Amino acid sequence: MAFDLIDDAGLREASASALELHRNGHSLDSWISRVADWLTHVEAADHDTFVGRDFQHQLWEVQTIAATGQGHIDVSAVIADKAIAEKLWSLKQAKLPDSLSERIAWLGAAWEEVSALVVALTIRKPRLKQYRVFASLWPQHFTTVAHYQKLKSLGRALGLSIGSDHRTELHQRILQRLDDAGVAFRSRGERMTLPWVLYVHYVQENGSEATELPSESAGDLRLNPLPAGRRRRGMLAINGSVASVLAMLEFAKGGRKRADFLEHIRSVNPKLATNSLGTNLNALIAEWGALRSSGDDLFLTPRGEAFLESGETEEVSDWLLTQILGFDNLLYVLNQAPLPQKQAISRLQKVNPGWTSNYAPTALINWIKGIELAELDAGKVLHLTQRGREWASRIHWIPGELPPVVKDAGESRTDTPAEEIEDLWSNLPTLSEIRAAFPADLVFDASLIAQLHAGLWNRRHPRRHFAVLTGLSGAGKTQLALGYAKALWAGETDLDPGQHGYHIVAVQPGWHDPSSLLGYVNPIDTDVYMRTGFLEFLLRAIADPDRPYVVLLDEMNLSHPEQYLAPLLSAMESGDAVELHAVGDEVGDVPGYIDYPSNLVIIGTVNMDETTHGLSDKVLDRSAVIEFWDINVDDYPGWTSSVLGAGALAQVKAVLSALMTPLRAVRLHFGWRTIADVLGYVEAGVEGGALTAAEALDHSVYAKILPKLRGEDTKRLRDAFDAVAGVLESHSLSRSAKKARELCADLREQGSARFWR
Structure with a gap:
C-alpha cells in the first residue's frame, strides 16, 4: 500500500501500518523492550560506573540501538581513554537548550568535539559507534537510523529539505516532523525506532532487485544477492x-x-x-x-x-x-x-x-x-x-557459479547406458540378505537399515545413490554405513587382495574445492597428476559398472560438502561428465573428463556442533537424510561379554539407563560409544584393584557424560539437570553428583551452564 508521507494524515496512517507490519514480521516489541532496558541502564549509571572501562565498552560496542553499518572498527583505544569518558560524562550532565535551533547547534558541536578526540585514536572514523553513543545519551533527539544516507532518504520522503545539515541535525528534524504530524507513540523506544520502520517499509526498495532487505532481526538489513x-x-x-x-x-x-x-x-x-x-x-x-x-x-x-x-x-x-x-x-x-x-x-x-x-x-x-x-x-x-x-561476514549465502561450458558431443558421454543400470540393479542383494550380512555385534533396528536401503536405491533416480546419516554422536552412524557397504559385497568371492567395494574418506576441515577428493595437476610439473585414494576408487567403479561401490564420507560437514563435492553433485543430477583437469587429453593416465559412475553410492555421516557446517539445499535435495537419536541402553551388545560381576554390571546399566531418560529430553544423551567407554573404564578400574566398581563408575560418568552437559537456562534444561543430579545422588556417585549440582546452580544463577568454566 502506498502512503503519502508528506501529508500529515498519510504519515500518521503509514506510521501505524509500518509499526504493525514490523511487529508481525520483525519482532519490533522485543527490540523496543531491549532499547528501553538499555536506555534505563545508561541513565542509571553514576559517575564512577559511567567512566569505568566496562561501562565504556558497553557504550561503544552494544548494538541494541543499531546494528547496521561500519560496526567493526576497532575502538579499544577510545574505550580505554579516560579523557573521552569524562568528556562524555560532562556532556551527559549538561542541560540541553530548549529551542530546536539551539539544541541542533549544541549537539552538532558536541559531536565534533568528541569526534576530534576519537579520530586521533582510530584508523577510520567510527561514525556508527559514535552515533550509538550519542543516541544512548540523548535518545529523545535521535532515531535508530544509524546510516546517514538512509536517514537522508527518509528525510526526503517526509518532505524535508536536505542540504548540508550536520548528521545530528536530521535526526532531530525527522523526529520533530513526526511530532508535528501528530504521530502517536506508545513509548520513547517506539518513537526512536519508528523512523527505521518507516524507512524499511515505505522508503527503501524492497523488491527482488533490492540489494538489502529487512532481516529477521529488528533494526538490521540483510543482503539480497542476485543469482550468478x-x-x-x-x-x-x-x-x-x-x-x-x-x-x-x-x-x-x-x-x-x-x-x-x-x-x-x-x-x-x-x-x-x-x-x-x-x-x-x-x-x-x-x-x-x-x-x-x-x-x-x-x-x-x-x-x-x-x-x-x-x-x-x-x-x-x-x-x-x-x-x-x-x-x-x-x-x-x-x-x-x-x-x-x-x-x-x-x-x-x-x-x-x-x-x-x-x-x-x-x-x-x-x-x-x-x-x-x-x-x-x-x-x-x-x-x-x-x-x-x-x-x-555479510555473506549469508553460498555464492553461485555459472554452469560449465558445454563440451562438444564427442568429448564425453553424458548418459549411462540403460543396460549397465539394469545389470547393477539386478546384482544388488535383497534387503533381507543385507540385514543378514550385518555382524552380530552391530545391533541396528531393521527399519533403520530399510530406510537406508530405500534412500539409496530409488528407481526414479538411477544415478543418485546418496544418503546422509545424522543424529546422536556415538550412536553408530559410521558403523551402520560401513556395515551396509560390506553387506552389499558379502557374497563376492572374486576380489583381489586388499580390494574392497567400499572406501572411507575422513573429511577434513578446510576442504574448499574438489581437489581434496579428485586430485589436481601438479603446479610445478604439469605432466604429473596428484591422485587421491578417492579418485582411484572412482576409476575402479567406472571400470566395474555392474557392482555398487560405496564411499563413506566420515563427518562430511567438517567442510562444506557443496564445495568439495560440487562436480559430483552436478554430474549426479545431470549425467554430464566430471571434469578433472583442463590441461589436455590426459595428464599421466588421468583423463580430463570421466563419466559419473551410476554405481557410485555415497553415504555421509553428519554431526551438528560448533565445529561443523550446515548442509546446503544443493546437498539436501540430492540426498536421503536419515536421522536417528533414540538409543536403548539394554540393546548394547557388550553387556553379555563384560567381565564385571552381576552386581556391578547391574549398577552400570541402571545408572546409564536412568541418565538416558532426562538427557534424551534435551538431546544431550549419549550413544553406544559412550556406553562402551564407561563400561570399559569400570572394567579396567576394578581389574586394577585400585577402585571399586562404584568409584570407577563415578569417575567414568564424570569424564564421559558430564562434559557434554551445556546450554542456556530453560525449564526443560533445568528439569533435566536436576534429574541427572538426582540419579547420581541416588546411586551415591558423589563426585559426579557434586558437579551436576554446580551445573544446576550455574543454570539458575548465571542463565547458562558449561562443564568447562
Missing part, C-alpha cells in the same frame, strides 16, 4: 584505484550531462580509447551502483553520495557483494582459508568458465586488494584483511 546468471561479469572497465572512482563521482555531484561526463573522463585519462569512455561510465552505473542515468542526465545514487561523502568503500559493499560475479565467491573462500593467488585465479575461473585467461580474475583480485579487503604476503598467498573479514 544475472550478475555483472567482473570489475574490468576502470583502471586505477578507489581514488579514480571518487574523482569521477565528484565531477558528477549535483548532476551532469552524459557528454560532459564522458569529456571529463577523457580529460583525466587522455590515453583512454574512445570506446572505453562509455565503458567507464557504465562501470560506475553497473559495477559500482554509484551513478544513475535519466535520459541524457547523470546523477549520483544515494549509494554514490554516501561513498563520495565518506570515502569509505563500505558504502558500496551491498552492491559489490550482491551484483558482481566472483566478488562474493572470492571473499567467501578467503574467509575459510588464505589462498595462493594462482589458486584464487583458478577458483574464479570455476565461477565463470568463460574466463579462460587470467585477465578477468586478476582484475577482480586487484580491485579486492585495492579496496583493502585482501593482501598478498611474501609467499604470494592472498589473505583477507580485517575489513575483508567484515565484508565476508
Whole structure:
C-alpha cells in the first residue's frame, strides 16, 4: 500500500501500518523492550560506573540501538581513554537548550568535539559507534537510523529539505516532523525506532532487485544477492584505484550531462580509447551502483553520495557483494582459508568458465586488494584483511557459479547406458540378505537399515545413490554405513587382495574445492597428476559398472560438502561428465573428463556442533537424510561379554539407563560409544584393584557424560539437570553428583551452564 508521507494524515496512517507490519514480521516489541532496558541502564549509571572501562565498552560496542553499518572498527583505544569518558560524562550532565535551533547547534558541536578526540585514536572514523553513543545519551533527539544516507532518504520522503545539515541535525528534524504530524507513540523506544520502520517499509526498495532487505532481526538489513546468471561479469572497465572512482563521482555531484561526463573522463585519462569512455561510465552505473542515468542526465545514487561523502568503500559493499560475479565467491573462500593467488585465479575461473585467461580474475583480485579487503604476503598467498573479514561476514549465502561450458558431443558421454543400470540393479542383494550380512555385534533396528536401503536405491533416480546419516554422536552412524557397504559385497568371492567395494574418506576441515577428493595437476610439473585414494576408487567403479561401490564420507560437514563435492553433485543430477583437469587429453593416465559412475553410492555421516557446517539445499535435495537419536541402553551388545560381576554390571546399566531418560529430553544423551567407554573404564578400574566398581563408575560418568552437559537456562534444561543430579545422588556417585549440582546452580544463577568454566 502506498502512503503519502508528506501529508500529515498519510504519515500518521503509514506510521501505524509500518509499526504493525514490523511487529508481525520483525519482532519490533522485543527490540523496543531491549532499547528501553538499555536506555534505563545508561541513565542509571553514576559517575564512577559511567567512566569505568566496562561501562565504556558497553557504550561503544552494544548494538541494541543499531546494528547496521561500519560496526567493526576497532575502538579499544577510545574505550580505554579516560579523557573521552569524562568528556562524555560532562556532556551527559549538561542541560540541553530548549529551542530546536539551539539544541541542533549544541549537539552538532558536541559531536565534533568528541569526534576530534576519537579520530586521533582510530584508523577510520567510527561514525556508527559514535552515533550509538550519542543516541544512548540523548535518545529523545535521535532515531535508530544509524546510516546517514538512509536517514537522508527518509528525510526526503517526509518532505524535508536536505542540504548540508550536520548528521545530528536530521535526526532531530525527522523526529520533530513526526511530532508535528501528530504521530502517536506508545513509548520513547517506539518513537526512536519508528523512523527505521518507516524507512524499511515505505522508503527503501524492497523488491527482488533490492540489494538489502529487512532481516529477521529488528533494526538490521540483510543482503539480497542476485543469482550468478544475472550478475555483472567482473570489475574490468576502470583502471586505477578507489581514488579514480571518487574523482569521477565528484565531477558528477549535483548532476551532469552524459557528454560532459564522458569529456571529463577523457580529460583525466587522455590515453583512454574512445570506446572505453562509455565503458567507464557504465562501470560506475553497473559495477559500482554509484551513478544513475535519466535520459541524457547523470546523477549520483544515494549509494554514490554516501561513498563520495565518506570515502569509505563500505558504502558500496551491498552492491559489490550482491551484483558482481566472483566478488562474493572470492571473499567467501578467503574467509575459510588464505589462498595462493594462482589458486584464487583458478577458483574464479570455476565461477565463470568463460574466463579462460587470467585477465578477468586478476582484475577482480586487484580491485579486492585495492579496496583493502585482501593482501598478498611474501609467499604470494592472498589473505583477507580485517575489513575483508567484515565484508565476508555479510555473506549469508553460498555464492553461485555459472554452469560449465558445454563440451562438444564427442568429448564425453553424458548418459549411462540403460543396460549397465539394469545389470547393477539386478546384482544388488535383497534387503533381507543385507540385514543378514550385518555382524552380530552391530545391533541396528531393521527399519533403520530399510530406510537406508530405500534412500539409496530409488528407481526414479538411477544415478543418485546418496544418503546422509545424522543424529546422536556415538550412536553408530559410521558403523551402520560401513556395515551396509560390506553387506552389499558379502557374497563376492572374486576380489583381489586388499580390494574392497567400499572406501572411507575422513573429511577434513578446510576442504574448499574438489581437489581434496579428485586430485589436481601438479603446479610445478604439469605432466604429473596428484591422485587421491578417492579418485582411484572412482576409476575402479567406472571400470566395474555392474557392482555398487560405496564411499563413506566420515563427518562430511567438517567442510562444506557443496564445495568439495560440487562436480559430483552436478554430474549426479545431470549425467554430464566430471571434469578433472583442463590441461589436455590426459595428464599421466588421468583423463580430463570421466563419466559419473551410476554405481557410485555415497553415504555421509553428519554431526551438528560448533565445529561443523550446515548442509546446503544443493546437498539436501540430492540426498536421503536419515536421522536417528533414540538409543536403548539394554540393546548394547557388550553387556553379555563384560567381565564385571552381576552386581556391578547391574549398577552400570541402571545408572546409564536412568541418565538416558532426562538427557534424551534435551538431546544431550549419549550413544553406544559412550556406553562402551564407561563400561570399559569400570572394567579396567576394578581389574586394577585400585577402585571399586562404584568409584570407577563415578569417575567414568564424570569424564564421559558430564562434559557434554551445556546450554542456556530453560525449564526443560533445568528439569533435566536436576534429574541427572538426582540419579547420581541416588546411586551415591558423589563426585559426579557434586558437579551436576554446580551445573544446576550455574543454570539458575548465571542463565547458562558449561562443564568447562
